[in-house]
Amino acid sequence: NAGVTQTxxxxxxKTGQSMTLLCAQDMNHExxxxxxxxxxxxxxxxxxxxxxxxxxxxxVPDGYNVSRLKKQNFLLGLESAxxxxxxxxxxxxxxFSGQRGPYYGYTFGSGTRLxxx
Amino acid sequence: AQSVTQPDIHITxxxxxxxxxxxxxxxxxxxxLFWYVQSPGQGLxxxxxxxxxxxxxxxxxxxxxxxxRSQSSFNLRKPSVHWxxxxxxxxxxxxxxxxxxxxxxxxxxxxxx
Numbered sequence: 641n642a643g644v645t646q647t648x649x650x651x652x653x654k655t656g657q658s659m660t661l662l663c664a665q666d667m668n669h670e671x672x673x674x675x676x677x678x679x680x681x682x683x684x685x686x687x688x689x690x691x692x693x694x695x696x697x698x699x700v701p702d703g704y705n706v707s708r709l710k711k712q713n714f715l716l717g718l719e720s721a722x723x724x725x726x727x728x729x730x731x732x733x734x735x736f737s738g739q740r741g742p743y744y745g746y747t748f749g750s751g752t753r754l755x756x757x
Numbered sequence: 758a759q760s761v762t763q764p765d766i767h768i769t770x771x772x773x774x775x776x777x778x779x780x781x782x783x784x785x786x787x788x789x790l791f792w793y794v795q796s797p798g799q800g801l802x803x804x805x806x807x808x809x810x811x812x813x814x815x816x817x818x819x820x821x822x823x824x825x826r827s828q829s830s831f832n833l834r835k836p837s838v839h840w841x842x843x844x845x846x847x848x849x850x851x852x853x854x855x856x857x858x859x860x861x862x863x864x865x866x867x868x869x870x
Binding site: 671673675680681682683684685688690698730732739740741742743744746748749750751 | 763789799800
């Protein structure tokens with residue numbers, strides 16, 4: 641079982657370039673999430689999805705777009721990268737487990753370190 | 758909306774000494790509470806979680822946490838730290854009828870010999 645796999649692990653972009661981060665999970669999880677981690681700010685939610693074909697905005701959605709065309713994949717896009725988007729990006733997935741909501745099986749990927757110069 | 762506060766940005770502790778990391782939350786009802794650890798350059802690993810029941814929760818690596826409703830706290834403890842416990846620790850909260858975890862800013866733990 642691979643769990644949650646993020647591609648790529650590292651990337652350097654020039655300002656204005658675009659790119660897509662891929663998150664793939666093989667656990668048949670319904671929910672998927674994209675977070676960014678910055679020093680002193682913890683993890684902040686960018687976008688999330690509660691099922692195939694659905695997406696919703698999190699705390700810091702500006703400058704990002706997402707798509708969930710297949711249940712197992714959640715893509716995060718940067719249309720025109722800015723230095724402020726330099727960060728470590730984490731994907732997570734989870735499933736609904738009754739009274740414990742979607743939190744019992746929350747699983748994180750290993751992260752993508754993105755630098756925008 | 759719920760929020761999580763970790764008052765300590767950085768803690769330094771001697772190897773073999775005890776460790777306590779503070780976490781306070783803001784929410785009208787009892788939330789679901791979590792502690793994660795992140796070693797340098799690594800992803801997040803779940804240490805322990807609280808959903809209901811016994812307010813003292815045991816986790817991996819010898820960690821435990823206690824939920825105190827009256828103080829809206831979920832502090833993490835370890836009786837004797839090892840050099841390998843040097844890492845960043847995150848408290849997180851989830852609430853009923855929501856889908857996502859909210860994280861605190863993190864506490865960095867340094868272990869000195």
